[in-house]
Every structure is written in C-alpha cells, then in structure tokens.
Amino acid sequence: MHLSVLDLAFIREGGTAAEALANSLDLARHVEAWGYKRFWLAEHHNMTGIASAATSVVIGHIAAGTRTIRVGAGGIMLPNHAPMIIAEQFGTLETLYPGRIDLGLGRAPGTDQATLRALRRSYESAESFPQDVYELQALLAPAGPGQTIRAVPGVGTNVPLWILGSSLFGAKLAAVLGLPYAFASHFAPDALEQALSVYRSEFQPSEQLSKPHAMVAVNVVAADTDAEGVRLATSLQQRFTDMFRGTRGLLPPPIDDIDTYWSAAEKARVSSMMRCSFIGSRDTVASGLEEFNARLQPDELIVASAIFDHAARLRSYEILGEIARQD
CATH class of the missing domain: 3.20.20.30 (Luciferase-like domain)
Known part of the structure; x- marks a missing residue:
C-alpha cells in the first residue's frame, strides 16, 4: 500500500x-x-x-x-x-x-x-x-x-502534473491528457467509483505517464484503541458540521460525545461526507483499508488526518505506516 x-x-x-x-x-x-x-x-x-x-x-x-x-x-x-x-x-x-x-x-x-x-x-x-x-x-x-x-x-x-477532482470532469481530463489523477473522496466521495472507472477506461498514454495512476484521498484517525480514535475524530466531525452551518473556524479539540454537538440531520450529512474515513485502532483501520483497497484498487492513498493534538496526529500516521509495511 x-x-x-x-x-x-x-x-x-x-x-x-x-x-x-x-x-x-x-x-x-x-x-x-x-x-x-x-x-x-x-x-x-x-x-x-x-x-x-x-x-x-x-x-x-x-x-x-x-x-x-x-x-x-x-x-x-x-x-x-x-x-x-x-x-x-x-x-x-x-x-x-x-x-x-x-x-x-x-x-x-x-x-x-x-x-x-x-x-x-x-x-x-x-x-x-x-x-x-x-x-x-x-x-x-x-x-x-x-x-x-x-x-x-x-x-x-x-x-509532474496531476489532475485533482471530485467528479467525472477531472477524471475525463486526466485521462485525455494522460496524467495521474487524484480523487478528493476524503470530503466528496459520491462519484469515486464512477470517476475511477472512467479515468481507467479512457486513459491515453502520454510522455509523462504510460498507464493510469489513480490516487484516492481518505481520512484516517488511528489510535491505540477504538475509543480513542473515535474521540479524536470528533474534531473533524465538528469542522464538517460547522461547514454545513455556514461557519468556518479553527480546528476544535475533540469532545467525548459528538451527538451533543450535531443534530440528526447534520449527523447524516457529515457521515455521508466522511464515508471514506477509517477511524479506530490498528486492527480496525487495517481491516477497513484492506476492504477498501480490494474493492477500488487505488495505486496510492493520500491520507488526511485532522487531529487536534500534534502528538496524536503523529501517532496516527505512525500506526498507518506500520499497517502499510505489514502489507
């Protein structure tokens, strides 16, 4: 991986x-x-x-x-x-x-x-x-x-140029130009599978790239326990909830119960937005990523981790790196 x-x-x-x-x-x-x-x-x-x-x-x-x-x-x-x-x-x-x-x-x-x-x-x-x-x-x-x-x-x-996108437009352009393609599924996952299919099927080789190369963006919040990962992820959940409320601010600290922060409708919208997110312990994150990679077969994962505490963010990327090396 x-x-x-x-x-x-x-x-x-x-x-x-x-x-x-x-x-x-x-x-x-x-x-x-x-x-x-x-x-x-x-x-x-x-x-x-x-x-x-x-x-x-x-x-x-x-x-x-x-x-x-x-x-x-x-x-x-x-x-x-x-x-x-x-x-x-x-x-x-x-x-x-x-x-x-x-x-x-x-x-x-x-x-x-x-x-x-x-x-x-x-x-x-x-x-x-x-x-x-x-x-x-x-x-x-x-x-x-x-x-x-x-x-x-x-x-x-x-x-080296890359085309970024979250729709079929970028997938088609990257394919026509023969450029690598990165999909922003860490916040806009709806068209992910269709975009990858279009990019791969319509790809035309170029001087820069002989075959398609698809990179998929995901959120990862890995921790030593599932409970700690879930708690750390509430910073990002609060940020996305605030976006739907029309407010943008600084990254907030995690909270113990996210259900006290968002409404049921906001929870549904944010949860849909975060479908390509892997949160929890090493085993939980590894299992989720294994299924995700087997289904979509990305050439590369690019990982966002909006974690409030810097040491906890380092630990998340360290755990993920260990998972990748074990693969």
Whole structure:
C-alpha cells in the first residue's frame, strides 16, 4: 500500500499559524522516515483554520526541511492564477529541489465569491481550466523553436502534473491528457467509483505517464484503541458540521460525545461526507483499508488526518505506516 500525506496545516483552537506550519514540517520529517511517498499541501483562501494559503511558499518550507520525500500541491487551484506564475513558482521549486516536486491542479476556486473578488478572479475562470492546464504544461516543457514566452525557472523542468477532482470532469481530463489523477473522496466521495472507472477506461498514454495512476484521498484517525480514535475524530466531525452551518473556524479539540454537538440531520450529512474515513485502532483501520483497497484498487492513498493534538496526529500516521509495511 503506497501512502502519501495531504496536509492543510490546520490551525487549532488556542494555536497559531506559526505553530501549524512548524507542525507540518515536523510531520513531514516523521512520515519521510516512516516511508511515505509524498507530502502535499492544499490551497485555501480566507479560511482562519488553514495556514497553507501561500501553497508554493509552504511547499518550499517543507522541501527545505526534508531530504527525500516528494513535496507538492494537492492542489493549486489553477483558476486563481495565471499559468505563467505557477510555472515560474514550481519551476523554481523544482530547480531548488530537483526530482521532488509535484504539481496537483484543481478546477474549483477553493473559496467563496467575495474572496474570489479579492483575488481578482471570478467563477468564470474555471471554464478555461483545460486550456490553462495545456498552457502550464507547455511552459514547463522544453522551449520550442521561436518560443518567446518562457518561465524562468520553469522551462524544461517538466514538473509532474496531476489532475485533482471530485467528479467525472477531472477524471475525463486526466485521462485525455494522460496524467495521474487524484480523487478528493476524503470530503466528496459520491462519484469515486464512477470517476475511477472512467479515468481507467479512457486513459491515453502520454510522455509523462504510460498507464493510469489513480490516487484516492481518505481520512484516517488511528489510535491505540477504538475509543480513542473515535474521540479524536470528533474534531473533524465538528469542522464538517460547522461547514454545513455556514461557519468556518479553527480546528476544535475533540469532545467525548459528538451527538451533543450535531443534530440528526447534520449527523447524516457529515457521515455521508466522511464515508471514506477509517477511524479506530490498528486492527480496525487495517481491516477497513484492506476492504477498501480490494474493492477500488487505488495505486496510492493520500491520507488526511485532522487531529487536534500534534502528538496524536503523529501517532496516527505512525500506526498507518506500520499497517502499510505489514502489507
């Protein structure tokens, strides 16, 4: 089982952005030692509980503090940026940390309309996503004859691109372009099986990739006992409940009884949203992942763990790494 990490650099209640970024680096160093393949960070704007908005800057911070693990974006929301800027940023990262940088690309803006205006973008920007991916790919490729616009650094770096998604649109685009595909089932699992089927059946080989490579995002909260795992997972359950209530804030501490926090309707919505989550002891998590992998056969799992206590989050990834090595 090939494992990677998806980190949002959560800012917890009572904590700071500086603490969140320091914890991200500490986590990256640990999972590198435990054999994880990638460490990805996500772009979100105007969210008080997430410290990775300047995603390329944080990637540089993580890459500088590690030695071998691949570091990348999961992802850059391309409608928020000119492809030229992203080519320069990631070309620079690849130049500084050769052979270790990934560039996952998302079509959603990752924020609300008011924040889009602050970014000087609009929802219509997403309509040009396929063309922007082509343009970015060309800017990172070797320069062609007479090419006058070049990303420096960037040109010729061939930073590996990924398409991210939670619908059939991204699956089809990744297949047409012959790029690896990552599905966001850690919060939007509804189209997972259909998207993987479409991606695999329609995949066309490319210079970057000869056969389909599908990575699936899941939530894992592993602990020494089932009861502790269930308790730790209430931080994420509270966050998702707050999203449905229209409020976003810092990562809250776990609580003993989540049923005192959400209504029956909220519980149903959050539970559906978290269907691709594995919570509990080593044996419970291992059993759930074994069934999940046998059914979907992902090439790689990328794991999100919104755990309030940093030591408990490290322990969760440590247990998961042990499970993978036993396989």
